[in-house]
Amino acid sequence: MSEAAVKSKTVRFSVTRQDSPDSAPYQEEFEVEYRPNMNVISALMEIRRNPVNTKGENTTPINWDMNCLEEVCGACSMVINGKPRQSCTALIDQLEQPIRLEPMRTFPVVRDLQVDRSRMFDSLKKVKAWIPIDGTYDLGPGPRMPEKKRQWAYELSKCMTCGVCLEACPNVNSKSDFIGPAPLSQVRLFNSHPTGEMNKAERLEEIMGDGGLANCGNSQNCVQSCPKGIPLTTSIAALNRDTTLQSFKNFFGSDRV
Amino acid sequence: MAGNREFFNRKLHSLLGVIPVGVFLIQHLVVNHFATRGEEAFNSASHFMESLPFRYLLEIFVIFLPLLYHAIYGLYIAFTAKNNTSKYSYFRNWMFYIQRITGVITLIFLVWHVWETRIQAAMGADVNFQMMENILANPFMLAFYIIGVLSAIFHFANGLWSFMVSWGITVSPRSQVISTYVTLGIFVALSIVGIRAIFAFV
Known part of the structure; x- marks a missing residue:
C-alpha cells in the first residue's frame, strides 16, 4: 500500500456518552486516523489528544477505565459492537465500522464508558x-x-x-x-x-x-x-x-x- | 434452612415441574392417545381415570397444588429475566427464552383447558370423546390446542434438561450435550403422542 493510501484511511466511532451517573446518555461520532495494529484503547487515546467530534465541535475527552493493557486486569471492559469485551484486545482491523462503544449497563455508569464494578x-x-x-x-x-x-x-x-x-x-x-x-x-x-x-x-x-x-x-x-x-x-x-x-x-x- | 428461602423455592420449583407435574403430563398424553383407538376406548379410559379412588386428593396434591406453585413462581422467574437473544443468539440462550415463552403460553392454555373440561365437569358436564370432538371442530380451538400441547411438551422436555443441571445431575459439558439430545428425543416422541391424540378427535 502506498503512503498516501494509508494516510487517507480513517476509523469511525460511535460512542455512547454520559456526563454523570444520573444524566441521560447521548451518542457522539468520532473519526481518527488509521494506524496499523491499532486497538480501541489506542484510538480512544487518539481522540483524547484532540477531542473533536465528526461535526467539528470541540468536546470533552471520552472517559474510560484501563490498567494492564494485556487482558489480565479486566478494567477496560466495555460493549464493543454489541458484545462486552476488553477494549485493549479489540483490534481495529477486526471490527466492523463505525465501531460502536457503549458502557456495560449492568453496572452503574460513572462517566462515558467507565462503570463501577x-x-x-x-x-x-x-x-x-x-x-x-x-x-x-x-x-x-x-x-x-x-x-x-x-x-x-x-x-x-x-x-x-x-x-x-x-x-x-x-x-x-x-x-x-x-x-x-x-x-x-x-x-x-x-x-x-x-x-x-x-x-x-x-x-x-x-x-x-x-x-x-x-x-x-x-x-x-x-x-x-x-x-x-x-x-x-x-x-x-x-x-x-x-x-x-x-x-x-x-x-x-x-x-x- | 431458614435463611435460604429462595434456594428452597427455586429447587422446589424445578422438582415439582418434573415430579409430579411432568409425570402427570405424560400420563395425561398417554390416556388421550386412547382416542386413536376410537370413541369407546377413549371414553372407557377417561372414565377409569375419573373413577380412581381418592380422586379429589389425587387431583389436589398431584395436580393442582404443584401446578399452581410451579405456575405462579414460574411467572415471577420469567418476568425477572431480561431476555437478550438478539445480542447473544446462542442455542442455550434461545432455549432459555423459549422456555419462558412456552411457560406463559402453557399457563394460558391450561387455564382455558381446565375451565373447559374439569370445571365444566364439576358443574355437571360429561367429559368424553364427544366433548373434545365439539371443541376441536372449531379450527381456532384446534390451533390453540396444538400450540398449547406443543408448548407444554417443549416446556417439560427442556425443563427436564435444566432440572438435571439445577440438581447437579449433569455437570460436565458432555453430559449436558447428551441430555440435550435425550430431551429433544422426549420432545419429539411426546409431541407425536399428543398430536396424534388431538387429530383422533378431528
Missing part, C-alpha cells in the same frame, strides 16, 4: 473468595495439591472480575439480585483447594442465600462470553451438585463434618 468485589468478599491461613501460632504447611489439580484450578483462577459474564447474563439485571457467574466460579476454585476446602460449607451456604446460585437460569451466555474461556457453566453445575448435597446435610444432619 464494586458489586463484583463485594461479591468476592461475600463468598469468602480467599484461603484463610492466619492463626495465632504457626499452623505449619498445609496439605499438598496434586500438580494435575493445580493445572486444572489455574484455569478457574484466570478470572479477572471483568464483568463480561454479568453483562451477558439475562438474569443479572435491575429486577434481580443474582450474584452472577464470576463469583460463583470462585467458590468452586477455593473449595477445590486442599486448604480452602476446610471452609467449603461456609462458602456453599453463602451462595445458597438470597440472590445466590439458584437464580441461574442456564442460558449459558456466560461461558460463551468469558474472554478467559473459564468453564463457568461447569462450575455452576458442579456447585448445584455441592449445594444440593449441602442442603440435605443441613436438613437431615450428617455423619460428616
